[in-house]
Structures are given as structure tokens and as C-alpha cells.
Amino acid sequence: MSRKIWKAGTFIYPIPAVLISCGTMKESNIFTVAWTGIINTNPAMVYISVRPSRYSYNLIKNTKEFVINLTNKELSFATDWCGVRSGKDYDKFKEMKLHKEKGKFVKCPLIKESPVAVECKVKEIVELGSHHMFIAEVLSIDADEKYIDDKGSFDISKCNLIAYANGGYYPLGKKIGKFGYSVQKKRNGKKIKNKSRKNFKKSQEKPI
Secondary structure, X not given: OOOOOOOOOOOOOOXXXXXXXXXXXXXXXXXXXXXXXXEEOOOOEEEEEEOOOOHHHHHHHHHOEEEEXXXXXXXXXXXXXXXXXXXXXXXXXXXXXXXXXXXXOOOOOEEOOOOEEEEEEEEEEEEOOOOEEEEEEEEEEEEOHHHEXXXXXXXXXXXXXXXXXXXXXXXXXXXXXXXXXXXXXXEOOEEOOOOOHHHHHHHHHOOO
């Protein structure tokens, strides 16, 4: 099999397509970010990379906080629209008929329609070039109760989450496995469940 060689660029997909809310409950904005992810477990740390020219850049730089709102199929239009329109010209909550919700630790609003909102506090700003990276600590994860089952577990399969890949938005498909299933032992042809949630969490920290 031959390969086509292109010049270096951003071609690691799929990645999240999230709505970032920032500012205050009175003066807020929403914008779309795909350059985002997890960078540490303990403490829980995440990042978003933002162009300094974007309207929300100074809002976050001044307040040192933002909210990562996960997106789903129902929010796909708003996700795109909030990424191509500027908060200088539009009240995006009003235009997209989205509702503000107060956070527990931050002053900027959560998006009520989002299945999961992650409250974040900026710890460091790294100037990389075209984008500046806001490194932030996760203060709280606010999940919509309708996605939580009777046992208190969050059922992410019901969220209809979307991802971004090479200019397009795609819904997540059917689950094809779970973490550790490739090495899970079998007994009488049946898979053995993890001994405990504690052991499962520890396995996530082991280097591969």
C-alpha cells in the first residue's frame, strides 16, 4: 500500500466539537472550539486553543474561566453557527434560542441544552503561534439528569454526541468495545467483569 505525503498540518481526527461559553451571566458569549482535550488526570486539567483575534479570547483572558459544553446532534446547527459568527455582532444565546444556566464555581453561564458542561479555571496561557492555549483546571462536571440512570451512572450513549473530522461534523456510532476489553480474561467462553470500579480506575493510570 502506498501513501500520499502532505506537508505538516493538523490532521488528527476525530476530535471534539464543543461550545465554549464565557464572560458573565449578563455579558456572555458562545464560540465553537475543536482544538480541545484532556491533558492531566489529577488534578483534572483540560485545554482549549484560541486565536487571539477571536472575540472571546479577551473575555477568557480577563475572567480566567470558561465552560466546555459538549455537543450532540440536536446542537449541531448551533455548534457550526457559533463558530462562524462573531459575538461582536450577535447575541448567540438569543439567536440560537439557547438558555443560560448558572454554574457552581464560575461566573460564566452554562448552556442548558448541553448534556454535559465542564466548569474550568484558567491556570496558564501558553502562546504557541496562531493559537494561544488556555490550560485550565476542571472545577466541576455538570451533567443533565435525564442521562443518569437509576444507579447514578451517566449513560453517554443516550447523548447523541458529535465529533469533528476534516471539516465535517459526525455523530458517534454504536459502541464497539470498552476500555480493557482486548485483554479481558474469559471463563467458560464468557467475559469476566472487572473486579471493582477501583481496579478499573487504577488501570487507566498504568502506562502502556
